Amino acid sequence: MTTTTEQAAEPTTLLRFATAGSVDDGKSTLVGRLLHDSKSVLADQLEAVERASASRGQDTPDLALLTDGLRAEREQGITIDVAYRYFATPRRRFILADTPGHVQYTRNMVTGASTAELTVILVDARNGVVEQTRRHAAIAALLRVPHVVLAVNKMDLVDYAEPVFAAIAEEFTAYATELGVPEVTTVPISALAGDNVVEPSAHMDWYGGPTVLEHLETVPVVGGAEGTLDTLPARLPVQYVIRPQTAEHPDYRGYAGQIAAGSFRVGQEVTVLSSGRTTRISGIDLLGVPVESARAPQSVTLLLEDDLDISRGDLIAPSQDAPAATQDVEATVCHVADRPLTEGHRVLLKHGTRTVKAVVKEIPSRLTLDDLSLHPRPGQLAANDIGRVVLRTAEPLPLDAYEVSRTTGAFILIDPADGSTLTAGMAGDSFASAKQVAEAATAQADEDGWDF
Structure with a gap:
C-alpha cells in the first residue's frame, strides 16, 4: 500500500478506536473492509462469511458479517452488541469497537467509545447529518475522545459528487466545533466498494487526503494510551489488601491495584482518600519484584511506612496532587x-x-x-x-x-x-x-x- 503521509507511527504503538453512526450507514461493512483489505482476516473466517452470504442469496461476501457475530445481528442485518476486533498493520496495532446504530443501543456506543482515543462516525452520503449523527458526536465530545473522523459513506450512490461530500463535511465540522471536539478529519468513502478505506479511490481524484487506514496508522496518540496516562496526577484505586502472614514476611501489608494514572516512586509522600491520612511509600512490588517506581497502567502493590486503615475502594494519591473528597x-x-x-x-x-x-x-x-x-x-x-x-x-x-x-x-x-x-x-x-x-x-x- 502506498501512503501519502510521510510520518510513520512506531510499530509498537496501540490505537483504540470506535465506529459509530446511524442505522444502515455501513459501520460493520467499513470494519469488515478494513479487516479484509489490510489482510487481517483468516482464511477460515472469510470462508464462513462467504458461506453465510451465499445462504442469504448474495453474490459477493458481506463483509459486515465479520463483526456482526450474534445470531440476531446476522438475521436482522444490524449491529446490536459492541463487537471488539483486534488487528495490526506493519505500522500500528489496533483495538476497534464496532458499536450499534439504533437509538435504543446508544448505551453500547457509550461503552465502546469510553476508552477510545479516536471515533469514526459514519454518515450516509444520501441522508447527510441526522439526529443520531449529532447524538454520536455529542457523546464523543462528552467522553473527551481526542480525535473524530467523519467518514461520508456510500459515495458511490451519489456518483462520487464532491459538492455532496463538501456540504456534509462543513455541516458536521461546524456542529462538532460547537461541541468542543478538538479535531475532526473528514474522508469520503465507499465501504462496499473499498474507496478510500485502505486504498485510495480512483473515482474521487478531487480528494487529496489520507484513506481511513492511513489516518488510523498515523494519527498521533501521544505515545499511546500509556503515555497519556503517565502525564496525569498519580492515582491508585485499592483493589485488594495483601497480608500473606508467612514466615518470610510476617509483617507484610500491601495495597494492590492497577495504577489508573501517573506514576509512583519509593519515598514519595502520599495521601489516602477519603480519610485524608498521609504517609510515604516504603516499597513497590511489580509482579512480585521490588522496583523503585511504577506508572500507569501497571498493576502493583504499594507498601507504606505507616500502618493505616486502608481497604478496597480507597484511593492513594500524591499528597501535592490529591483530589478533594x-x-x-x-x-x-x-x-x-x-x-x-x-x-x-x-x-x-x-x-x-x-x-x-x-x-x-x-x-x-x-x-x-x-x-x-x-x-x-x-x-x-x-x-x-x-x-x-x-x-x-x-x-x-x-x-x-x-x-x-x-x-x-x-x-x-x-x-x-x-x-x-x-x-x-x-x-x-x-x-x-x-x-x-x-x-x-x-x-x-x-x-x-x-x-x-
Whole structure:
C-alpha cells in the first residue's frame, strides 16, 4: 500500500478506536473492509462469511458479517452488541469497537467509545447529518475522545459528487466545533466498494487526503494510551489488601491495584482518600519484584511506612496532587437505561473500585441535540438523554474533573434493586468548552439560579 503521509507511527504503538453512526450507514461493512483489505482476516473466517452470504442469496461476501457475530445481528442485518476486533498493520496495532446504530443501543456506543482515543462516525452520503449523527458526536465530545473522523459513506450512490461530500463535511465540522471536539478529519468513502478505506479511490481524484487506514496508522496518540496516562496526577484505586502472614514476611501489608494514572516512586509522600491520612511509600512490588517506581497502567502493590486503615475502594494519591473528597457531585451524564432517571432517585455510585449509596438531588438541564441548547429543569432523563445532574453521596468521594482525567473523573450509576447500569457520568462540566452550550448555560443560570 502506498501512503501519502510521510510520518510513520512506531510499530509498537496501540490505537483504540470506535465506529459509530446511524442505522444502515455501513459501520460493520467499513470494519469488515478494513479487516479484509489490510489482510487481517483468516482464511477460515472469510470462508464462513462467504458461506453465510451465499445462504442469504448474495453474490459477493458481506463483509459486515465479520463483526456482526450474534445470531440476531446476522438475521436482522444490524449491529446490536459492541463487537471488539483486534488487528495490526506493519505500522500500528489496533483495538476497534464496532458499536450499534439504533437509538435504543446508544448505551453500547457509550461503552465502546469510553476508552477510545479516536471515533469514526459514519454518515450516509444520501441522508447527510441526522439526529443520531449529532447524538454520536455529542457523546464523543462528552467522553473527551481526542480525535473524530467523519467518514461520508456510500459515495458511490451519489456518483462520487464532491459538492455532496463538501456540504456534509462543513455541516458536521461546524456542529462538532460547537461541541468542543478538538479535531475532526473528514474522508469520503465507499465501504462496499473499498474507496478510500485502505486504498485510495480512483473515482474521487478531487480528494487529496489520507484513506481511513492511513489516518488510523498515523494519527498521533501521544505515545499511546500509556503515555497519556503517565502525564496525569498519580492515582491508585485499592483493589485488594495483601497480608500473606508467612514466615518470610510476617509483617507484610500491601495495597494492590492497577495504577489508573501517573506514576509512583519509593519515598514519595502520599495521601489516602477519603480519610485524608498521609504517609510515604516504603516499597513497590511489580509482579512480585521490588522496583523503585511504577506508572500507569501497571498493576502493583504499594507498601507504606505507616500502618493505616486502608481497604478496597480507597484511593492513594500524591499528597501535592490529591483530589478533594466531596459528597456533592455535579456531573454531565448520559442516561442509558430504559427506566428514567428522576430527582429523588436512590442509586449506587461506582467510582473506581468503590461503590457508595447516592441520591439524585437535582437534574438542572437536558441537552437538546438539534441546536445544542439546554432545556432547564426537565425533571427526569429518559434513555439516551444527555444532561446535568447533582448527586449527594453517603460517603465522600475523591473524583477528578473528567476533563482532567477520563479515568478517575468517570463513574456509573447503578440500580440498587437489580444491579443494572443506569447512567454513565463524567464529573464536572464536560461541555464547558462548547461555546454555544456555555452561552446557553450562562443565560439559564440567571433564569433558574443554577451555577454551571
